[in-house]
Structures are given as structure tokens and as C-alpha cells.
């Protein structure tokens with residue numbers, strides 16, 4: 085599920101194409117914005133998609149439309165790749181521990197929509213990205229994997245975002261493969277990743 089640029093979606097598709105995600109089957113894309121660039125990427129990789137706009141739908145209608153598609157397609161795992169809409173607890177519970185999100189900071193530091201800017205303003209010397217399971221709170225949920233970057237003098241929101249994005253494109257596909265090959269075990273907040 086995506087709302088915008090779709091570079092993480094593309095990174096996953098590229099890794100799949102390279103043969104690095106043998107247990108991942110990328111079946112469908114949902115976007116909630118007609119202008120989302122992710123649509124073009126889906127077209128390029130022949131991935132079916134639906135545009136389900138939040139506008140004109142109540143939250144329940146919006147989510148029901150998505151859930152109906154997922155049910156019909158037997159979707160097992162949901163990847164939020166820059167999906168900018170908060171999902172209800174009803175939706176999240178249906179896919180409990182089967183929804184992953186990527187956030188551009190080392191959570192629990194700097195949740196929210198301006199993670200990179202917040203890290204710079206706070207004077208952090210390190211930030212990064214986090215892949216986590218989605219729970220009912222925003223940018224919360226058990227952390228699966230993180231990657232860090234250093235903040236340099238004169239770092240800007242753009243330069244930091246670009247640095248972090250490189251790491252996002254590395255760890256997100258990696259986590260997806262681990263999840264789809266049943267290598268991630270979750271017990272409450274505790275995550276165990278088996279290496280074999």
C-alpha cells in the first residue's frame with residue numbers, strides 16, 4: 085500500500101527481479117492517491133493495482149474496499165510503503181502481525197510525519213530507518229530491523245532523507261523476505277529472527 089513516490093515499492097520489486105526474494109510474491113498494489121507515482125511503477129512491473137481514494141469514502145467504506153480485494157486475492161502480508169493514512173484498529177487486527185511499515189528514523193525516536201526534520205532540529209548525530217510491525221498506534225509496534233546513518237555538519241532535511249532512503253531500500257526487502265519465509269517470530273513486543 086502506497087500513497088506517493090513508491091521508491092520502496094520499487095526497491096522491493098527490483099530485489100524480487102534480482103532473485104533475492106524467493107519467498108515473496110508481490111501480488112497487488114493499493115494506492116489511496118490518484119497521482120501516486122507508485123502506480124507507474126506497478127505498471128512497469130505488471131503488478132495489478134487499485135486506486136481507492138480516501139476522499140468520498142467513510143473510513144469504514146475505504147477499508148472495506150481494500151479488505152475485500154485482499155480477501156479475494158488471498159493477501160497474507162501487507163507492506164505499507166509510504167502509505168500516508170492511518171488504519172483503524174479493526175483493519176490492523178484482521179492482519180495482526182502481518183502488516184509492516186517503514187519509518188525514516190530510529191524509532192522510538194522521532195515518530196510522525198517529519199522524522200528527518202525533527203532529527204536535525206533536535207541535534208541528533210545519528211538517525212536512520214526502522215521496519216516495524218504495525219499496531220494501533222502511529223509509528224509504534226514491535227521493531228524488526230533498523231539501519232543507521234550519521235548526521236554531518238550542515239545536514240539538511242533533503243540530504244538526510246536521501247541518505248536514509250538508501251538504507252530503507254536495503255532493509256525493507258530484506259525484512260519482507262524474512263517474514264515471508266517465516267523467519268520472524270513475535271511474542272508480544274519481542275522479535276526473534278532466525279538466521280538459518
Ligand code: GRF
Pocket residue numbers: 086088089090091092093165166167186187188213252
Ligand atoms: C519513506 O521515507 C518512508 O520511510 C516513509 O515514507 C517514505 C516513502 O517513500 N514511510 P517512497 O514512497 O517509498 O519513495
